[in-house]
Amino acid sequence: MTSSDVSPPPLVQLVASLNPGDAVSDFAREIAAWARHQGRDGGLIAGRMHPACSGESRLAAETDPADRRFRGAVLLYHHSIGAGLVEWVERFAGRVVVVHHSITPPSYFESWSPAHVGAAELGQGELARLARATASAWGVSEFDAGEARAAGFVEVGVLPIAPARTRLANPPDRTLAARLARRRGPTLLTVGRLAPNKRLEVLLAAHSLLERAVPDAWLEIVGGDGGFEGYGLALRSLARELGLRRVEFRGSVTDAELVACYQAASLFVFASEHEGRGLPLLEAMHHGVPVIARRAGAVPETVGDAAILLDGDDPERWAEEELRVLSDAAARGALVARGRDRAAAALALDWGETLTRLGIDSGRPTAS
Numbered sequence: 001m002t003s004s005d006v007s008p009p010p011l012v013q014l015v016a017s018l019n020p021g022d023a024v025s026d027f028a029r030e031i032a033a034w035a036r037h038q039g040r041d042g043g044l045i046a047g048r049m050h051p052a053c054s055g056e057s058r059l060a061a062e063t064d065p066a067d068r069r070f071r072g073a074v075l076l077y078h079h080s081i082g083a084g085l086v087e088w089v090e091r092f093a094g095r096v097v098v099v100h101h102s103i104t105p106p107s108y109f110e111s112w113s114p115a116h117v118g119a120a121e122l123g124q125g126e127l128a129r130l131a132r133a134t135a136s137a138w139g140v141s142e143f144d145a146g147e148a149r150a151a152g153f154v155e156v157g158v159l160p161i162a163p164a165r166t167r168l169a170n171p172p173d174r175t176l177a178a179r180l181a182r183r184r185g186p187t188l189l190t191v192g193r194l195a196p197n198k199r200l201e202v203l204l205a206a207h208s209l210l211e212r213a214v215p216d217a218w219l220e221i222v223g224g225d226g227g228f229e230g231y232g233l234a235l236r237s238l239a240r241e242l243g244l245r246r247v248e249f250r251g252s253v254t255d256a257e258l259v260a261c262y263q264a265a266s267l268f269v270f271a272s273e274h275e276g277r278g279l280p281l282l283e284a285m286h287h288g289v290p291v292i293a294r295r296a297g298a299v300p301e302t303v304g305d306a307a308i309l310l311d312g313d314d315p316e317r318w319a320e321e322e323l324r325v326l327s328d329a330a331a332r333g334a335l336v337a338r339g340r341d342r343a344a345a346a347l348a349l350d351w352g353e354t355l356t357r358l359g360i361d362s363g364r365p366t367a368s
Contacts, residue, residue, distance in 0.1 A: 074096075220261055
C-alpha cells in the first residue's frame with residue numbers, strides 16, 4: 001500500500017481560549033476551514049470560550065481526550081500562555097503537534113500584573129513539558145520556532161500565521177470613517193493590546209516631538225487594556241503630562257471600525273519589544289499604510305524590506321523617521337508598494353500546500 005492510498009487523518013484543534021477577533025482563534029478557524037474543505041475536520045476544542053463563540057467549539061472540560069474517536073487523529077494544540085491543558089494534551093488518543101504562538105517574557109509584566117506573570121511562567125513551564133510529551137512543534141514564525149527548539153522540541157517547522165481574510169474584507173464603519181476624515185492633519189496609527197511589551201510610551205514621547213513640526217498630527221491607539229488596566233492608566237497619564245492634545249485611546253473596536261482606522265491612517269507605528277508575528281503590521285500593509293516598527297522579535301521576518309525598522313527607544317529617532325516618511329512622498333510610496341506585496345504574499349499562503357509540505361499527514365513538521 002502506498003502513502004497515496006492512506007486516508008489522511010482528521011485534524012483536531014485545541015486552543016486555550018476561543019474569542020472573537022483574537023489572532024490565535026482566527027488562525028485556528030482558518031485551519032478548521034481548510035480541514036473541512038479537505039474532509040479532515042476533527043473539531044475545535046477550547047479551554048475557555050467567549051459566549052459569542054459557543055457554537056464553534058466544545059469545551060475541553062466536557063471532552064475526553066482519550067475517546068476512541070480521536071485514535072488516528074492529529075491534535076494541533078495552539079500554545080501561547082499557561083492554560084492548564086497539558087494533561088489533556090498528554091492524554092490525547094492520537095498524535096500531537098504543538099503550534100507555538102510565542103510567550104511574552106514574564107519580566108514585562110512584573111510591575112503591572114502578578115496574574116500575567118504567573119500565566120507567562122506557567123506557559124514557559126508547560127512548553128517544556130509539552131516538548132517531553134511530543135517531539136513535534138510548529139512556530140507561527142521562525143522566531144517562535146526558535147523558542148520551541150529552546151524548550152526542547154526536536155522536530156520543529158514554521159507555519160506562518162496570516163491576517164484573517166474575513167476581517168480585512170469588512171467595509172469600514174461609516175460613522176467612524178467620516179469622523180476620521182474630518183481631521184486636518186495626518187493620523188499615525190498603532191494597533192494591539194495595551195500591554196507593557198508593546199512599549200507604547202515610546203510612541204507617546206515621539207509624538208510629543210512630532211507635534212512641534214506637525215501640530216495637527218494625530219496618534220490613534222487601537223486596542224483594549226486586556227488585563228493591564230494599570231498600564232493603560234499610566235499611558236493616559238503620560239499623554240496628559242506630555243501635553244498631547246491629539247492622542248486617541250480608542251480601546252477595543254469592531255472589525256469595521258478597525259478597517260476605518262487603517263484606511264484613515266497616514267503612517268503605522270509599532271514599538272513592540274516582543275512580538276511572535278505581528279499581524280497588525282501585515283494588516284496595515286494590506287491597507288496601503290507605510291510602516292515604521294521596532295527591530296525586535298519576529299518583526300523583521302514579518303515585514304522583510306517593506307518597513308523602516310528602528311532600534312531602541314530614542315523618541316527623537318522615532319519622530320525623525322515619522323516626519324521623514326510623512327514629508328517624503330517618494331519614500332512613502334515605495335514603502336506602500338513593498339508593503340502591499342508583502343501582505344499579499346502572506347495572504348496568498350496555500351493552507352493545503354503548506355500543511356502537506358510541513359508533514360501534517362505524518363504528524364511530523366518538516367524541520368526548518
